[in-house]
Amino acid sequence: MIYRLWQELKEGWADIIGLIYPHTCAGCGQNLVKGEQEICLACLLEIPQTNFHRDSQNLVWQLFRGRVSIAMAASYVYFDKGGKVQSILHSIKYKGNQNLARQLGMLYGHILKQDHALEEVDYFIPIPLHPLKLKQRGYNQSEVWGEGLASSTGIYLLNNNLYRTENTASQTRKSRIGRWENVKDIFALKRPEEIQGKNVVLLDDVVTTGSTLESAAQCLLDSGASKVGILTLACAVKI
Ligand SMILES: [Zn+2]
Incomplete structure (x- = not known):
C-alpha cells in the first residue's frame, strides 16, 4: 500500500517536472509522452534503417573492399544531413545524451x-x-552505444584494450590520401593476446570515409584477430 502510494507520488512528481521542464524528442523536438525515452515513437519508426546486415556486400562492406579484409559490415541508419538522424547524433555526441545512445544500441x-x-x-x-x-566530452559515444548493443546481444564489450597512440589533427579538410596518412598506425593494443584468434566487431558512431575504422581494423588483424567486422550507428558513405 505504502509502496503504491510512493509510486503514484513519484509518477505525479515526474509529470509535474515534465510540465516545467518538458522532455523532448532528440529527433523532432516534440514533447515526449509517457513511456517514450529520449526519442518519440514516430521518429523511431521513421528513422531510415539500412538493413545492411541482410546484404553481405552492402555499401559499407564495399567501402572497405580492397583496403582491409572485413568479415562483415553494417550500419543501423542512413545519415540525413539536416534531418532526424543528424539531430540524434548531435544529441548523442554533443549534448551528453548517453541514454539515447544506449537505447539505440539496444534496439x-x-x-x-x-x-x-x-x-x-x-x-x-x-x-x-x-x-x-x-576528458572534454566525459564519455565515448561509440562505447555507450556499444553498451546497449552488448546488453541486447550478450556479446562482451571490450573497451579497455584498443587505444589511440596519438592525437590526430582534424580530418575535415584533408584528401582521402591525406586522411590515410593521418590515421595510419594511430591505434595499438594494450593486451594483443586477448584478441588472438578472436572474432571481433569494431563499433563507431558514423562511417564516412572509413579511414579511422580501416586503421583500427588493420591493427586488430595485424595483432592476431581472426575476423574483424564493423558496425556503425549511422552510414554517411557517399556513393
Ligand atoms: Zn520525434
Missing part, C-alpha cells in the same frame, strides 16, 4: 540478434577517443 542489437547477424562474435570493440577528447 539495433535486438534486430541483429533476431536476424542472426552476429553469430560467433567474441567481442565488440568501440573505436576509442583520444584521452584528451574523452
Whole structure:
C-alpha cells in the first residue's frame, strides 16, 4: 500500500517536472509522452534503417573492399544531413545524451540478434577517443552505444584494450590520401593476446570515409584477430 502510494507520488512528481521542464524528442523536438525515452515513437519508426546486415556486400562492406579484409559490415541508419538522424547524433555526441545512445544500441542489437547477424562474435570493440577528447566530452559515444548493443546481444564489450597512440589533427579538410596518412598506425593494443584468434566487431558512431575504422581494423588483424567486422550507428558513405 505504502509502496503504491510512493509510486503514484513519484509518477505525479515526474509529470509535474515534465510540465516545467518538458522532455523532448532528440529527433523532432516534440514533447515526449509517457513511456517514450529520449526519442518519440514516430521518429523511431521513421528513422531510415539500412538493413545492411541482410546484404553481405552492402555499401559499407564495399567501402572497405580492397583496403582491409572485413568479415562483415553494417550500419543501423542512413545519415540525413539536416534531418532526424543528424539531430540524434548531435544529441548523442554533443549534448551528453548517453541514454539515447544506449537505447539505440539496444534496439539495433535486438534486430541483429533476431536476424542472426552476429553469430560467433567474441567481442565488440568501440573505436576509442583520444584521452584528451574523452576528458572534454566525459564519455565515448561509440562505447555507450556499444553498451546497449552488448546488453541486447550478450556479446562482451571490450573497451579497455584498443587505444589511440596519438592525437590526430582534424580530418575535415584533408584528401582521402591525406586522411590515410593521418590515421595510419594511430591505434595499438594494450593486451594483443586477448584478441588472438578472436572474432571481433569494431563499433563507431558514423562511417564516412572509413579511414579511422580501416586503421583500427588493420591493427586488430595485424595483432592476431581472426575476423574483424564493423558496425556503425549511422552510414554517411557517399556513393
Ligand atoms: Zn520525434
